[in-house]
Amino acid sequence: MHRITIASIQPPCLDEASPQSHDEMVAAGFDLLREALGKDTAFCVLPEYFNVFGADSAHYCALAANCTEFLDRARALASAHHSYIILPMIVLTTMFVGDWATSLGIIIPLTLYPLFDVCFSVRKSPSPSPQHPIYLEWIPALHEIFQLVILVALFRLANTDGAVWTTWAAAVSCGFCAGISGIVPAHELGHYVRGPRLWLANVMMQVVAYPHFTQEHNRNHHRYVAMNRDGASAPRGRGFWKYLAVTIPLQWVSKHREMSRKFPGVRNPVLLRTVLSLLTATVLFLYDTAVGSTWLIYSASAVFLLEYVNYIRHYGLHREEDEAVTELHSWDSEARWSRWMLLELSRHSAHHLKANVPFWQLQPTTGALRLPSGYFGCFWPCMIPPLWKWLIHPKLDLLERKLREKPS
Numbered sequence: 001m002h003r004i005t006i007a008s009i010q011p012p013c014l015d016e017a018s019p020q021s022h023d024e025m026v027a028a029g030f031d032l033l034r035e036a037l038g039k040d041t042a043f044c045v046l047p048e049y050f051n052v053f054g055a056d057s058a059h060y061c062a063l064a065a066n067c068t069e070f071l072d073r074a075r076a077l078a079s080a081h082h083s084y085i086i087l088p089m090i091v092l093t094t095m096f097v098g099d100w101a102t103s104l105g106i107i108i109p110l111t112l113y114p115l116f117d118v119c120f121s122v123r124k125s126p127s128p129s130p131q132h133p134i135y136l137e138w139i140p141a142l143h144e145i146f147q148l149v150i151l152v153a154l155f156r157l158a159n160t161d162g163a164v165w166t167t168w169a170a171a172v173s174c175g176f177c178a179g180i181s182g183i184v185p186a187h188e189l190g191h192y193v194r195g196p197r198l199w200l201a202n203v204m205m206q207v208v209a210y211p212h213f214t215q216e217h218n219r220n221h222h223r224y225v226a227m228n229r230d231g232a233s234a235p236r237g238r239g240f241w242k243y244l245a246v247t248i249p250l251q252w253v254s255k256h257r258e259m260s261r262k263f264p265g266v267r268n269p270v271l272l273r274t275v276l277s278l279l280t281a282t283v284l285f286l287y288d289t290a291v292g293s294t295w296l297i298y299s300a301s302a303v304f305l306l307e308y309v310n311y312i313r314h315y316g317l318h319r320e321e322d323e324a325v326t327e328l329h330s331w332d333s334e335a336r337w338s339r340w341m342l343l344e345l346s347r348h349s350a351h352h353l354k355a356n357v358p359f360w361q362l363q364p365t366t367g368a369l370r371l372p373s374g375y376f377g378c379f380w381p382c383m384i385p386p387l388w389k390w391l392i393h394p395k396l397d398l399l400e401r402k403l404r405e406k407p408s
Contacts, residue, residue, distance in 0.1 A: 005043075006043045006044075006045065007036035007043070007044045007045070008045050009029055009032050009033055009036065009044055009045065009046050009047070010032075010047060011025045011026070011028045011029035011032065011047075029046070033046075043138070043142070090104060090105065090108065091104070091105040091150060091170075091173050091174055091177045092146075092149070092150050092153055094170070094173065095153050095154065095156075095157045095170050095174075096153075098157075098161070098166060099166060100166070100169075102157075102166045102167075102169040102170035102173060103166075103169040103172075103173060104173065105170070105172070105173020105174060105176055105177055106169065106172050106173050106176060109176050109180060109376070110176075110379065110380075113337065113341070113376035114373075114376045114377045114379055114380060116337040116376065117335045117336075117337045117338055117373050117374035117375075117376045117377030118373060118377055120335065120336040120337045136358070136359075136360045137358070139185070139343070140185030140186075140188045140189050140197070140200075140343065140359075141185070141189065141196075141197060141200055143181050143182065143184075143185040144182060144185055144186065144189070144200045144201075144203070144204050146181070147177070147178055147181065147182040147204060147207070148203075148207070150174050150177060150178075151174065151178075151207060151298070154170055154171060154174045154294060154298060155291050155294065155295075157170055157294075158170075158171070158288065158290045158291045158293075158294040159288055159290070159291055161290075162290045163289065163290040163293065167290060167294060168293075168294075168297060170294075171293075171294040171295075171297035171298045171301070172297060172298075172301045174298050174301075175208075175297060175298040175299065175300065175301025175302045175304075175305075176301055176302070176305060178204075178207075178208055178298065178301075178302035179301065179302040179303075179304070179305030179306055180305065180341065180342070182204050182207075182208070182302065183204065183205070183208065183213075183302060183305070183306050184342050184343055184345055185201075185204075185343065186200070186201040186204040186205055186213075186214070187201075187214075187217070187345070188201075188343055188358070188359050189201035189204075190202075190205075190213075190214035190217065190218060191218065191355055191356060198214075201214050202214055206273060206276065206277070207299075208298070208299045208302040208303060209277040209280075209281075209295075209296075209299040209303070210299070210302075210303050210306070211270075211273035211274065211276070211277060212251065212252055212255040212256070212270045212273065212274070213251070213306070215255055215259075215269075215270075216232075216251050216252075216254060216255040217232070218355075219255075219258065220251075220254050220255065220258065221233075222352065222355055225314060225319065225325060225329055225330070225352060226314055226317045226318055226319035226325075226329040226330075227318075227319050227320075227321065228318075229254075230314075231246070231247050231250030231251045231254055232247060232251060232307075232310045232314070233310075233314040233317070234247075234310075234311045234314060234315045234316070235316065235318070236315070236316035236318075236393075236396060237316075237389075239385030239388070239389075240308065240311050240382050240383065240385060240388065241385070243307070243311050244304070244307055244308075244311075247307055247310065247311075248303070248307065252270070252274075255270050256268060256270040256271065280295070281295065281296065308379065308382060309345070309375060311382065312331060312371065312375065312378050312382055313330055313331050313346075313348045314329065314330060314331065315331065315388075315392060316392060316393070316396045317329050317330070317331070317369075317396075325352055325353065326349075326353075327349040327353065327365045327366070327367050327368040327369075328349075328367070328368075328369060328399065328403075329349070329352065330348040330349040330351075330352050330368070330369070331348065331349075331368075331369050331370070331371045332346060332347055332348055332349050332350075332364070332365060332368040332369060332370055332371065333346040333370065333371040333373065333374045333375065333378075334346070334347075334364060334370075335373055335374025335375075335376075335377060336374075337374055337376060338374030338375040338376055338377070339374075341376075342375060343359040344359040344360070344362045345359070345375070346371075346374060346375055347362040347363065347364060347365070349365040349368040349369075350362045350363060350364070350365045350368075353365065369395065369399065370395075371392075372391050372392070
């Protein structure tokens with residue numbers, strides 16, 4: 001048995017709402033946070049409105065939208081105490097604020113995160129790998145639980161506000177949040193053979209209407225990575241938008257065909273889970289058209305980010321049928337921000353060489369191929385295929401020359 005300490009932070013509520021009372025409440029909250037972290041706390045859970053407590057109506061929206069200073073203070077405390085602070089998603093707060101704030105979940109990942117990838121640079125040397133801190137195992141599971149809370153809040157917003165642009169913005173924001181903080185942890189949990197963590201991974205993928213992903217990823221992608229038969233490996237020359245149109249049906253058909261050998265006809269789990277997704281969409285649309293549309297936009301946004309990541313991490317790399325998987329069949333990045341936000345997913349060659357190694361033990365692979373930037377930093381170049389090819393093809397040409405010159 002392992003014991004961990006979890007602290008719930010609840011600052012005192014003041015009767016008067018003003019800039020002064022806001023400062024007092026946030027200060028009290030950070031005092032409680034320091035106290036909790038001083039007691040070897042593994043997780044500190046903060047209220048949804050922690051950064052806007054005590055604010056009056058004139059300052060509420062501005063504080064909700066500008067969380068940078070608050071987040072920096074919290075991260076500094078977490079780093080100092082080697083603890084992980086679970087900050088309820090900015091997206092969750094913006095849905096209660098409403099109006100233009102619902103689009104922050106789009107703006108922040110697509111503007112600030114790429115800049116952070118560039119500004120935070122890369123780590124010059126491998127980071128020390130923790131031996132086995134039990135709280136690290138909880139991080140992916142807690143991410144998934146938060147995603148379910150966010151989805152409920154999204155449905156509430158859609159049901160209340162109806163079919164307006166802020167609802168659609170919230171749907172994309174929550175979908176991006178699911179792609180970053182839902183599917184990535186589901187990928188980590190999905191590598192467990194059985195148990196509640198694998199169940200959570202399957203639930204998350206069902207929630208984003210992509211239920212075949214975990215099994216397809218583990219059984220086929222890892223086996224056939226960088227081969228022509230792998231639908232998730234993009235061949236050289238194929239732009240992202242063409243890849244996106246091709247890979248989704250290819251992966252579904254691949255898993256459906258494999259499962260049909262063991263479960264023919266209507267017993268095929270891939271078919272049953274797909275029918276469940278269709279039934280979910282039907283029920284939501286019958287209940288409220290805005291809610292149903294919101295779920296489709298949410299799911300599409302999450303899957304869009306998933307397949308973007310699939311695209312960049314194996315683009316242009318090729319493996320023969322009889323060739324073993326090596327560090328030359330995945331693209332890596334040591335960009336700090338991508339590593340921190342994506343559970344070391346950008347150390348991807350190490351993951352493919354040993355898929356059962358947990359994220360906190362992944363280390364840089366000697367000789368691995370390097371992306372021009374982190375996963376966030378590569379986003380906009382990838383959206384423009386000629387620019388992406390201009391950046392990545394010289395690296396592929398250099399790799400091909402080295403392989404030709406390598407003695408057999």
